[in-house]
Amino acid sequence: MNMRNQWPVLPIVAGLASGLLTGCGSETGDSGGTGSSVVMGMSDDVLATDPASGYDPGSWLLFNNVFQSLLSFPKGATEPEPDLAKQCGFTDTRAMVYKCELKDGLKFSNGDALTSEDVKFSFDRILRINDPAGPAIIFPMLDRVETPDAKTVVFRLKVPDATFPSKIASGAGSIVDHRQYDADGLRTDHRAVGSGPYKLDSFGKDQAVFSVNGNYKGTAEVKNHGVTLKFFHGDRTALRQALLDGGVDIAYRGLTASDIADLDDQDDSDGVDVIEGTSAEVQHLVFNMKDPVAGKLGVRKAMAYLLDRDALIKNVYEGTATPLYSIVPAGIAGHNTAFFDTYGARPSRAKAAAALRADGITGKVKLTLWSTPSRYGPATDEELKAIAGQLNASGLFEADVQSVPFDRYEKDIAAGRYGVYVKGWVPDYPDADNFTAPFFGKGNVLANNYSNRTITGSLIPATAAQSDRGATGGDFGRLQDIVAAELPVLPVWQAKQYAVVRDGVYGLEYCLDASTVFRFWELSKS
Numbered sequence: 388m389n390m391r392n393q394w395p396v397l398p399i400v401a402g403l404a405s406g407l408l409t410g411c412g413s414e415t416g417d418s419g420g421t422g423s424s425v426v427m428g429m430s431d432d433v434l435a436t437d438p439a440s441g442y443d444p445g446s447w448l449l450f451n452n453v454f455q456s457l458l459s460f461p462k463g464a465t466e467p468e469p470d471l472a473k474q475c476g477f478t479d480t481r482a483m484v485y486k487c488e489l490k491d492g493l494k495f496s497n498g499d500a501l502t503s504e505d506v507k508f509s510f511d512r513i514l515r516i517n518d519p520a521g522p523a524i525i526f527p528m529l530d531r532v533e534t535p536d537a538k539t540v541v542f543r544l545k546v547p548d549a550t551f552p553s554k555i556a557s558g559a560g561s562i563v564d565h566r567q568y569d570a571d572g573l574r575t576d577h578r579a580v581g582s583g584p585y586k587l588d589s590f591g592k593d594q595a596v597f598s599v600n601g602n603y604k605g606t607a608e609v610k611n612h613g614v615t616l617k618f619f620h621g622d623r624t625a626l627r628q629a630l631l632d633g634g635v636d637i638a639y640r641g642l643t644a645s646d647i648a649d650l651d652d653q654d655d656s657d658g659v660d661v662i663e664g665t666s667a668e669v670q671h672l673v674f675n676m677k678d679p680v681a682g683k684l685g686v687r688k689a690m691a692y693l694l695d696r697d698a699l700i701k702n703v704y705e706g707t708a709t710p711l712y713s714i715v716p717a718g719i720a721g722h723n724t725a726f727f728d729t730y731g732a733r734p735s736r737a738k739a740a741a742a743l744r745a746d747g748i749t750g751k752v753k754l755t756l757w758s759t760p761s762r763y764g765p766a767t768d769e770e771l772k773a774i775a776g777q778l779n780a781s782g783l784f785e786a787d788v789q790s791v792p793f794d795r796y797e798k799d800i801a802a803g804r805y806g807v808y809v810k811g812w813v814p815d816y817p818d819a820d821n822f823t824a825p826f827f828g829k830g831n832v833l834a835n836n837y838s839n840r841t842i843t844g845s846l847i848p849a850t851a852a853q854s855d856r857g858a859t860g861g862d863f864g865r866l867q868d869i870v871a872a873e874l875p876v877l878p879v880w881q882a883k884q885y886a887v888v889r890d891g892v893y894g895l896e897y898c899l900d901a902s903t904v905f906r907f908w909e910l911s912k913s
Contacts, residue, residue: 423912424613430641438561447558454561454581460902465817467556482547494602503534508565522559547852553816610911644705664899668882681806685746687874689739691730711878721819721863725871759796763811837875
């Protein structure tokens with residue numbers, strides 16, 4: 388949800404989350420749902436209803452509620468547990484063969500039986516279609532899927548990958564009905580057939596309607612009769628007004644930092660409450676290592692010494708984010724504070740000037756910071772202007788900001804036309820691997836011409852092969868230290884996550900955690 392492939396749309400104020408909550412739903416064979424239906428609004432769109440295509444936060448919100456995966460993340464957990472599967476595990480010591488046994492009596496929402504054939508079909512289909520806007524990029528390690536019998540699935544990997552369970556527990560692991568989907572092409576009728584807690588009854592330009600799936604067999608205990616998801620297409624003012632007027636029960640993914648601060652400061656007379664969670668969404672400045680200006684280490688170090696994250700959080704984001712001092716965010720195992728340790732928390736003109744002199748730079752550094760106006764949140768342009776102001780105030784830089792539409796932005800980055808540009812990332816799964824391998828591994832998504840042999844040849848393969856994720860801290864720490872020293876990116880902030888609810892709506896605290904799963908079934912309305 389995330390830089391991800393093509394770095395899809397990010398939450399407007401906050402990311403998909405990283406709070407640590409407790410508890411887990413109980414097994415239920417018939418989730419009829421209790422309580423009232425809930426209406427939720429967001430300014431993002433859902434770009435796809437087909438799991439072989441969607442790779443954006445809005446689409447994964449739909450997938451996580453309409454489809455099931457072999458594994459899923461219980462609320463508050465960062466380790467996946469069996470969902471469609473009765474049990475799963477690696478059968479070898481190298482983390483290259485992963486086997487799952489399905490539960491008995493599984494069905495899709497239309498009544499079709501769900502077997503290992505559907506699991507194999509779903510993964511084979513994603514890889515075969517290989518949609519540029521889809522999740523196939525998550526599975527380069529997958530060699531083949533075998534089905535010894537109707538209840539057994541065996542994944543054979545090309546290289547060791549201990550994070551494979553987390554990857555198939557994400558929206559990318561959604562299982563579809565092989566009778567209802569084309570093996571070679573995307574579904575275009577905006578319908579969806581899955582086995583998750585909800586059925587997609589209708590999907591239109593302005594809303595999607597979900598009802599409870601009576602055939603669902605999984606761990607979720609549904610606490611409502613259905614959910615209507617209204618799309619506000621980027622109109623944050625309309626979303627706020629709909630919340631205050633009672634047109635929606637929940638506003639998620641769309642209110643600005645000012646809206647959140649204003650609503651949080653108001654008394655209870657407006658009838659709404661702000662629910663806060665932490666988040667694993669991050670934002671970085673990215674440096675093109677072949678650029679004649681940004682490619683100089685002294686320039687990058689000077690920027691690192693001058694960046695005032697606290698001022699950005701206060702003045703631009705009004706406290707709705709936190710300073711980020713490494714590429715792995717706080718709350719994710721393996722996080723360290725490499726940039727804090729190397730460059731400090733407070734700006735230092737003296738150290739910035741020394742870094743420039745050490746690189747033979749004596750005059751003002753002329754630099755353009757490139758932005759795109761809405762892809763990474765409505766405050767992105769304002770943020771980059773503030774960063775340019777910080778650089779210029781030092782007397783060491785002559786920086787300006789250029790903002791272009793996202794389609795041009797991506798093409799220009801791929802063509803190497805920008806020296807410094809902004810990127811954001813919402814993780815696919817809550818593991819340090821998802822904040823390192825996509826950015827610094829072979830063929831990384833940053834398109835910034837950075838490569839480090841220690842990272843690609845040793846650290847990333849070693850961490851991927853380590854089944855004990857707690858034992859990866861040393862290698863991930865070393866990787867973060869290398870990035871801080873070489874500066875291909877400059878971490879800026881880590882988001883908090885917010886939803887605003889009307890009085891009498893409950894369960895949001897179970898929808899905002901590190902798994903990035905927004906759980907419709909936890910919502911209730913009195």
